[in-house]
Amino acid sequence: MRSPFRLPWVSTGGARGVSSLPPGAAAVEAKAAGFAIVAGDGVAHWSGRSYGALSRAGFMKNPVAHRAVRLVAEAAASVPWLAYDGDAELADHPALALLAQPNGRQAGPDFFEALYGHLMLSGNAYVEPLQLSGTLRELHLLRPDRVSVVEARDGWIAAYDYRAGHVTRRLPAEVPAGRGTVALLHLKLFHPLDDHLGFPPLGAAGAALDLHNAAGEWNKALLDNSARPSGALVYQPKDGGNLSADQYERLKEELEAGYSGAVNAGRPLLLEGGLDWKSMGFSPKDMDFIEAKNAAARDIALSLGVPPMLIGIPGDNTYANYQEANRAFYRLTVVPLLTRTAASLSAWLSQAYGEPIRLEPNLDRIAGLSAERDSLWARVGAAGFLSDDEKRQEVGY
Template sequence: MKSPFRRAWFSTRGRQTVPEIPKTEAKMAQGSAAGFALLSGEGAAHWSGRSYAALSRIGFMRNPVAYRAMRMIAEAAAAVPWLAYEGRSEATEHPALVLLARPNTRQGGPDFFEALYGHLLLSGNAYVEPLLIGASLRELHLLRPDRVSVVEGRDGWIAAYDYRAGGTTRRLPAEVADDGSLSLMHLKLFHPLDDHSGFPPLGAAGAALDLSNAAAAWNKALLDNSARPSGALVYQPKDGGNLSADQYERLKEELEAGYSGAVNAGRPLLLEGGLDWKSMGLSPKDMDFIEARNGAARDIALAFGVPPMLIGIPGDNTYANYQEANRAFYRLTVLPLIARTAASFTAWLSQAYGDGLRLEPDLDRIAGLSAEREALWARVGAAAFLSDEEKREAVGY
């Protein structure tokens, strides 16, 4: 019978294993009655990896809070349309806008940018490869961050990038080539200890992510075990003695086959002479996994910059209502991410379209900021000391 105190989120990989105690020692015969031994291992906490693949599996693909937070940021940022300027004039038909609206034949603009922001949030890095036909920039393609490695030069700066896929490796330039070909575009978030790679937000929430997944695994195991902690069978015959090895194995097999699992919940336990069931339970305070999961969920949302109220996490009423939380989400998380992306694309695409190009998000078409834009228009419209041209410039036209 498995120990009821074996935690579901511990793995034997990456930690020291406790030597198995022989069965004869575990029975511990004392005098005329046999006692029982309670074995509880105290190992160090096991943390999941922090690589792109590990964070993708345990975070985006397994944790609903991390999945929803990432989708909210990526979808909100990808839905914001772009504006192109040449100097101070808006260029509504600029080739850069056409390219960003349809980066390649397999992806539209929202799909492309959703994947790009997803790469940034999961790995702290995003890589965009240009496809040129002749001297014309025709397509943009995203490269998976875990397949890209940095090649350092002798001076410590990035000299090139190696991209591995399908058993082959391609070397991509980090600077504009002599023939004018564009380099690989590398977007990254700030990393305090790495000069060439970014740090993912989910990496800072790794402990909370493991705690949230572990609490879910514990609750699932508890439900599989009749939604209650297990207990111990105590053998205390009146005439003394111990169970034989065959009796011990038969009893263990019967317990695992006939009394474990959700399908056997509530099934009465049939005991033979000398056997007594001692239930083992934990206090409600110790079993308060709901609050522990909510606390971990808040930490995950905090790392991404998503107000917990927007994800439905209880216990956080920092904002007076949902509308205020949504505005804070756009102002503090979505817009800074879009602004840094626009600045990077402006500098990169200027190599192909000229230094006068400037890309900016169209703030007037963001539904989450409509109330703020209306207030701005009202204030500017009521300013009698401004000319019509100055009013247009004040609101971004």
């Protein structure tokens, strides 16, 4: 329900985009390159932080970001749901069937994988309900970059505009309470500077993402250049003077024909009188190339809550072994994401079905937490002062 109070920092209403970008970020995002390019003025140019920019430069281009996002989304989407009315479990509630098959094109894991992916790359996820004859039939995800918030004069959200092609639909933020009448569900992550939209976790690693992509581009260019740093041929004749135009063009053609490309890698350069080679670039060893790239990869993984050990990034000794890193991944990243999603879905579906529903993730089905579950069952089973019913309740039954 919309608050009756007016936000003091909002003066007028209107529609605004999904992402809040700093000044000049839109111009930077419009560049085709998704990595930092150090220009001649010594200023680094960074890719944008919108959903489209992070999707292109991160999920679709960077292997570390791609794997980390998929690891979080697939792990969270694989956990089944349980429904309760108070303490009573609802084994056959229609909400469970809806979440298992949200629409005709997506099964439950596919739907939630896309939902969690939207949260990782945008900080926002939008679920549109399809209601027929007062009954909730299907759930559909709206792409975050196509949704914009419409603010009322008091500063609170009045509606959402969804653009697909040349068509724009306005979806209300609130509908009258009643069975089968629910508005668009907006899931968002915390944003310290935005009242209505979430902040994408991958956006916090934007500099590391650009650095990692730039390192890959530089490495590829270096290999194409026979794995040698750039340099210059300097003409220093004893009697002074410069190369004539014909001599310059002939030297340029000989270099391009005889010494460029992978086929000519390692071929010695024959220099005539007065010519000297001057190296003008750093070697990978001088740049500490590998460590810089691994450090950027660790920042990308950590921003998404994935222990670097799970992705195979060297140099991370936070956890003693893979099992501890996997357990920390579920406890610190997957379970909190599931918990906040369950709370939002519970309130939303309770309004849709006109009865209280409490959704909870079935943590007993998570293989990564089996060691913790075995330890809990052993402690509860050894508690002789508890009855069988109390033991069952303690372990979640």
